Amino acid sequence: MKQWIDKLRKERTLRQEEFRQLLTGCDAETLRYINRQAREVSLLHFGNKIYIRGLIEVSNCCRNNCYYCGIRKGNPAIERYRLTGESILDCCKQGYDLGFRTFVLQGGEDPALTDDRIEKTVSAIRRNYPDCAITLSLGEKPRDVYERFFRAGANRYLLRHETHNEQHYQRLHPAEMSGKRRLQCLQDLKDIGYQTGTGIMVGSPGQTVEHIIEDILFIERLRPEMIGIGPFLPHYDTPFAEYPGGTVEQTLLLLSIFRLMHPSALIPATTALATLTPDGRERGILAGANVVMPNLSPREERKKYELYNDKASLGAESAEGLAVLQKQLNAIGYEISTERGDFNTIEL
Numbered sequence: 407m408k409q410w411i412d413k414l415r416k417e418r419t420l421r422q423e424e425f426r427q428l429l430t431g432c433d434a435e436t437l438r439y440i441n442r443q444a445r446e447v448s449l450l451h452f453g454n455k456i457y458i459r460g461l462i463e464v465s466n467c468c469r470n471n472c473y474y475c476g477i478r479k480g481n482p483a484i485e486r487y488r489l490t491g492e493s494i495l496d497c498c499k500q501g502y503d504l505g506f507r508t509f510v511l512q513g514g515e516d517p518a519l520t521d522d523r524i525e526k527t528v529s530a531i532r533r534n535y536p537d538c539a540i541t542l543s544l545g546e547k548p549r550d551v552y553e554r555f556f557r558a559g560a561n562r563y564l565l566r567h568e569t570h571n572e573q574h575y576q577r578l579h580p581a582e583m584s585g586k587r588r589l590q591c592l593q594d595l596k597d598i599g600y601q602t603g604t605g606i607m608v609g610s611p612g613q614t615v616e617h618i619i620e621d622i623l624f625i626e627r628l629r630p631e632m633i634g635i636g637p638f639l640p641h642y643d644t645p646f647a648e649y650p651g652g653t654v655e656q657t658l659l660l661l662s663i664f665r666l667m668h669p670s671a672l673i674p675a676t677t678a679l680a681t682l683t684p685d686g687r688e689r690g691i692l693a694g695a696n697v698v699m700p701n702l703s704p705r706e707e708r709k710k711y712e713l714y715n716d717k718a719s720l721g722a723e724s725a726e727g728l729a730v731l732q733k734q735l736n737a738i739g740y741e742i743s744t745e746r747g748d749f750n751t752i753e754l
């Protein structure tokens with residue numbers, strides 16, 4: 407197995423059969439080996455610095471019904487909220503004072519959070535914080551809307567495709583949603599000039615090794631600047647409540663595969679991984695991740711943005727817990743960087 411890992415590090419790709427062997431035959435020793443290779447690549451590109459992004463969950467209302475998501479329209483059991491523009495700016499102020507230089511505005515596809523409102527908020531953040539990056543994660547929009555947000559000052563956009571395989575996409579989403587449309591959105595974002603992020607859930611219901619290979623090859627073609635890999639975690643109020651979650655091992659394996667294929671990509675150690683296991687954040691970093699996204703949302707709303715069960719939002723997952731995070735990172739030889747941390751194409 408090691409020969410495929412060495413080849414992946416050197417050539418940044420494998421043949422499909424080689425990926426299949428790596429994905430199906432990875433034992434504990436192989437996982438340690440690939441995690442170490444990926445960590446070395448990450449250290450070469452970013453040193454021991456971990457970029458922080460201030461996550462602001464702007465709305466938990468959504469018009470969609472993705473089967474895996476706790477804030478889907480069809481879940482009557484959650485209390486809905488939507489932050490005002492003013493409240494979002496307050497979060498930015500608090501984040502800026504703490505040292506954040508990237509704000510991530512994330513939310514469901516909320517019809518009441520109109521394009522005008524978003525555009526105005528982005529413009530205001532841009533005016534107040536000209537030295538900060540603005541990342542949006544607000545779902546699918548027409549191309550001209552993405553262009554408006556970009557002109558208003560947004561720099562980055564996160565839109566996970568979740569799975570490239572159309573049948574699998576249909577398994578995870580209701581019929582009115584389309585994998586093709588999502589892929590078109592990603593292409594539009596790239597063309598407009600956003601630093602674009604995509605990614606998958608690991609271990610989602612119905613996911614096969616062939617699907618994962620398809621995702622790896624799609625991401626290789628798209629060359630996104632950011633890659634988000636987190637385990638599927640079930641939420642009790644969704645149709646997937648009874649399904650098992652993805653595993654730490656498979657998530658760490660994929661994280662390392664993506665690091666070896668995309669040495670300069672920005673790859674977060676996700677909150678989902680930190681929720682799955684208490685040392686998930688550290689293990690993600692030691693497997694090649696170089697970004698963490700502490701939560702800057704108002705404390706009273708955090709619990710309502712529950713995409714999956716028991717989502718971590720306090721302690722080192724929170725903006726006010728930066729000292730805890732710093733300590734955890736120091737313990738594994740890393741430290742927080744308060745730089746903006748844009749994608750850098752320098753190839754080593």
Ligand code: SF4
Pocket residue numbers: 468469470471472475476477478479513514515545
């Ligand atoms: S995954 Fe996103 S689009 Fe789907 S229901 Fe949840 S918030 Fe809405």
